[in-house]
Amino acid sequence: MGPGMIEVEGLRKQFGTTVALNDVSFRVDRGEVVGLLGPNGAGKTTMMRVLTGYLPPTAGTVRVGGHDVREEPIEVRRLIGYLPETVPVYAELTVREYLQFAADLREVPKAEVADRMARAMGQTGTAEVAHRVIGHLSKGYRQRVGLAQALLHDPALLILDEPTVGLDPSQVVEIRTLVRELATHRTVILSSHILSEVSQICTRVIVIHRGRIVGHDTVADLEKRLKGAERVFVQVRAPGVEALEAIRALPGVTAVTPAEAQEGTAAFQIECELGRDVREDVSRLALDRHWPILDLRSVAMSLEEMFLKLTGAGGGS
Amino acid sequence: MRRLWAVCRKELLCTFASPVFYIVAAVNLILFGVFFYVIVSASREAHLRYVFHNISVVLLFTSPMLTMRLFAEERKLGTFELLMTSPLTLLELVLGKLLGAALTFAILLALTVDFPILLLSFGRPDWGPLLTGYLGLFLMGLAFLAAGMFASSLTDNQVVAVVIGFGIALLLFIISWFSPQVGGPVGDFLEGMSISGRFENFARGVLDTGDVIFCLSLTGIFTFLTVRSLDWRRW
Numbered sequence: 200m201g202p203g204m205i206e207v208e209g210l211r212k213q214f215g216t217t218v219a220l221n222d223v224s225f226r227v228d229r230g231e232v233v234g235l236l237g238p239n240g241a242g243k244t245t246m247m248r249v250l251t252g253y254l255p256p257t258a259g260t261v262r263v264g265g266h267d268v269r270e271e272p273i274e275v276r277r278l279i280g281y282l283p284e285t286v287p288v289y290a291e292l293t294v295r296e297y298l299q300f301a302a303d304l305r306e307v308p309k310a311e312v313a314d315r316m317a318r319a320m321g322q323t324g325t326a327e328v329a330h331r332v333i334g335h336l337s338k339g340y341r342q343r344v345g346l347a348q349a350l351l352h353d354p355a356l357l358i359l360d361e362p363t364v365g366l367d368p369s370q371v372v373e374i375r376t377l378v379r380e381l382a383t384h385r386t387v388i389l390s391s392h393i394l395s396e397v398s399q400i401c402t403r404v405i406v407i408h409r410g411r412i413v414g415h416d417t418v419a420d421l422e423k424r425l426k427g428a429e430r431v432f433v434q435v436r437a438p439g440v441e442a443l444e445a446i447r448a449l450p451g452v453t454a455v456t457p458a459e460a461q462e463g464t465a466a467f468q469i470e471c472e473l474g475r476d477v478r479e480d481v482s483r484l485a486l487d488r489h490w491p492i493l494d495l496r497s498v499a500m501s502l503e504e505m506f507l508k509l510t511g512a513g514g515g516s
Numbered sequence: 517m518r519r520l521w522a523v524c525r526k527e528l529l530c531t532f533a534s535p536v537f538y539i540v541a542a543v544n545l546i547l548f549g550v551f552f553y554v555i556v557s558a559s560r561e562a563h564l565r566y567v568f569h570n571i572s573v574v575l576l577f578t579s580p581m582l583t584m585r586l587f588a589e590e591r592k593l594g595t596f597e598l599l600m601t602s603p604l605t606l607l608e609l610v611l612g613k614l615l616g617a618a619l620t621f622a623i624l625l626a627l628t629v630d631f632p633i634l635l636l637s638f639g640r641p642d643w644g645p646l647l648t649g650y651l652g653l654f655l656m657g658l659a660f661l662a663a664g665m666f667a668s669s670l671t672d673n674q675v676v677a678v679v680i681g682f683g684i685a686l687l688l689f690i691i692s693w694f695s696p697q698v699g700g701p702v703g704d705f706l707e708g709m710s711i712s713g714r715f716e717n718f719a720r721g722v723l724d725t726g727d728v729i730f731c732l733s734l735t736g737i738f739t740f741l742t743v744r745s746l747d748w749r750r751w
Contacts, residue, residue, distance in 0.1 A: 251601040276603045283601075285594035289526070291533035296526075303522030304602040332533075348598070 202265045204229045204356055204386040205250065210259035212245055212410075219245040220410045223259070229355075232382040234397030234418075235390040237407040243390040244284050246407065247360045250388070251281050264355065277305075280354035284361050286345035290334030294325055294344050297333060298351060305352040319347040322377060339370040346374070350381065357381060359389040363396060375400055394421075432458070433481050434466040434494040443467065445484055451475040464493060519604045523612025524619070527586070531620050540581050541624050547574055552631050562639030564631060568649040568719045571628075572712070575657050576689060580681025582620055583664030584674040586613045587746070591672035606743045610665070614739060617661045625653060645721030652718020655731035656711055660685045662738035669745045688734070 205227040212220040220242045227233050235243050248254040249261055252272040260267060266274040289297060298319065302312045320326040323343040328336060333344060342362070349357060362378065363371045378387060378400050391397050397404050398418045406414035406421070414421065435442055439457065442465045447455045451472045460466035471477045478495060485492050531537050551570040559566070590596040599609055635641040664681030671677055692710030695703035707713065711734070714727040 248597075253597055253601050273603045273605070276601055279601065281598075281601045283594060283597045285597075287593070287595040287598035289530055289593070289595060291530045292526070296529055300522055300526045301598075301602075304519055304599070304604055306518065306603065 202262070203227055204231070204264060205388065206260075206262040207250075208260050210249065210261055211257045212242075212249055212254065213257045218410055220249070223407075223410075223412055225405055225412060225415065227386060227388060229386055230384075231403060232379075232387045232401045233389075234401035234404045235388060235407060236392070236394060236397045236404050237390075238392055241392075241407045242410040243392075243407060244360055245410075247281075247283075247358050247388070247390060251279055251358055252276060278354060279356045279358055280349035280352065281358045282345050282349045282360060282362055284364070286341050287348070288333045288341055288344055291332065293330055293332050294320070294336075294347075295329045297344065298347060301348040301351050307352050315351055315353070319350045322350060322380070323347040324373065339366050342366060342370075342374070346377070355385055357385055357387045357389075359387065361390055361392070363391070363393075371396075430498040431469040431471070431476075431478055431481065432466070432494065432496050432498045433469060433485075433492070434458075434460055434464055435485050435490040435492055436464050437485075437488065437490040439465040442490065445488065446481065449477055449480045449484065451477055451480075466494070468498065519602075520608045520612040520615070523599075523604070523609055524616040527613055527616025528619060530585075531616065536581070536585070537620065540578060541627065544574060544578055544624060545627055548628055548631075552628075552634075556635070562635045562641040563645055564635070564641075564649055565645060565719045565721075567631065568653060568715075571653060572656060572715050572719075573689075575653065575660060576682060576685045578624075579621070579657055579660035579685060580664035580667060580678045582624075583617050583661050583668055583681060584677040585668070586617065586665050587668040587742075588672050588674045588677045606746050610739055610742045610746070614662060614665055614735075617665065618658055621657050621661060622654065625650060625657075642721070644723075645719070648718045648721050648723045651723070652715050652727075655718070655728060656715050659688070659711060659731050659734035659738070662735040662742070663688070666738045666742045666745065669742045669749075 203226045205225075207226070208224050210220055210223040211218070223246070235246060237243050245254065249256050249268065250263060252263075252268040252275050255269055262268070263275045264278045266278075268275050289300075292300070295316070298316050299312070302316065307315050317326070320329060323346050325340065325343050325347050328340055328344075333341060336344065342365070346359075346362065349359070359378065363374050366374065375396065378389065381387065382400070387401075389397075389400065398421070401418055404414070404416050404418055404421050405412055406416070433446070439460075443455055443457060446452060446467060446469060452469055453472055454470040456468045456470075458466040458468055469477055469481070476497070478497065482492060482495060484490075548567070548571055551567050552564075555566050555570070556562075556564075587596070590599060632641065632646050635646075660681075663684040664677070667680035667684065668674075668677040670680065688709070688711045690710075690712070692707045692713055695706040695710075697703075698706060711731070714730050717724055717727050
């Protein structure tokens with residue numbers, strides 16, 4: 200086994216007395232697509248900034264492509280393509296001018312610049328806005344321009360900080376598809392606070408919470424552990440008390456909380472045992488009792504709750 | 517070198533795409549025009565010595581306005597992260613930015629070319645002091661720009677950058693005022709550190725290598741301080 204693309208050992212990052220990352224160690228091999236999953240404020244952005252050499256580590260070693268980020272920052276930067284959380288674009292420049300600037304900074308060979316720019320714009324769907332000023336583009340396009348910048352020099356390691364945040368659903372799908380394409384011949388590390396996003400794109404997940412790694416998992420394992428970590432919301436036209444008792448009696452249901460509902464209807468949040476989806480049982484029950492179902496959907500657990508589940512800190516505090 | 521040029525070109529593109537430069541240039545040119553008209557029509561002499569003096573005072577305000585965005589804006593927009601994660605050294609970045617600001621300033625000065633042309637068409641000006649005067653304005657402005665760039669590297673607020681840049685420039689300008697009070701060798705030193713005293717030589721038509729080196733040294737010192745401040749602020 201050769202050197203990994205990313206090797207982090209005993210990393211600690213402090214801002215003054217605030218500890219942003221504590222005792223973080225992990226390894227990413229070439230060709231892996233790794234998701235950094237954690238709620239807001241978990242330390243994902245700090246982690247990525249340390250990986251790119253933007254922030255120096257307080258303690259511990261961080262190696263990217265075999266180069267220490269502190270000792271050989273320029274070597275590290277040559278390897279990476281980076282899309283920070285705030286898309287680093289200049290509002291006054293056109294897309295083409297901006298990408299030309301990025302190509303010069305990255306020392307893309309002059310003869311290849313035109314080709315690479317065309318390719319990056321093609322991949323990110325920004326060719327049709329090539330001559331427009333970035334300040335006039337929508338958020339979705341700016342995000343794509345930022346991504347084009349990160350791809351331009353065909354980096355061995357792509358670091359994407361929340362690449363889909365603030366995009367509309369169809370744009371999110373496009374970006375995900377693109378990242379999956381890009382991942383076929385390079386290493387990708389991306390951060391997200393959305394589990395489903397990470398599970399759709401990544402092969403492996405590093406779960407980070409309050410500056411510590413709380414889980415190292417393949418996507419399949421993580422999903423197994425979190426399975427059933429969803430709630431069901433149901434609204435039926437039925438007498439409240441009767442419905443509450445009937446639902447509570449369903450197999451696998453652990454808790455039922457009444458929710459606000461219109462007159463004559465009843466609404467509940469249903470929590471159930473791990474690995475069980477009660478939606479079928481609920482709909483069958485409603486059918487038997489002739490209760491019209493007005494709404495029935497699974498409600499994603501907040502990531503914070505999921506982390507409590509993962510770290511096993513749920514009960515007491 | 518390519519990266520330095522890339523930074524410089526980006527600075528120029530951003531400068532000329534934003535209204536700030538045009539407003540600063542318009543206000544400056546109006547003021548310079550007033551100086552020129554009032555002074556030349558009153559003195560009826562074909563030289564620009566006193567016009568240069570007045571312009572030099574306005575440059576105390578103008579220079580930090582040309583440099584305020586250099587680093588403060590990059591920080592605010594988050595583009596600083598792009599620069600600092602590119603294979604670009606701090607020195608390349610800082611010199612690229614200074615070069616961009618210097619070229620912008622040179623363009624502003626070049627827009628006053630009508631002054632010597634007017635003198636030439638109505639009188640017989642001495643070319644030497646005209647050229648040294650412009651050179652003096654440029655070199656003094658360059659030192660002010662470097663000071664303004666340093667100020668911009670300290671903050672992500674452009675107003676703060678202007679205030680600090682103006683403060684440094686003015687201090688360099690009036691430092692000799694302290695020399696009579698202090699006296700002795702320290703007083704002489706302060707006299708020698710005065711950029712307005714150096715500029716006086718240029719305006720009179722005296723080209724002294726010492727004065728040129730003085731301005732370039734100040735520029736170098738503030739360039740160095742900018743690199744240090746950017747480096748230090750990362751830790």
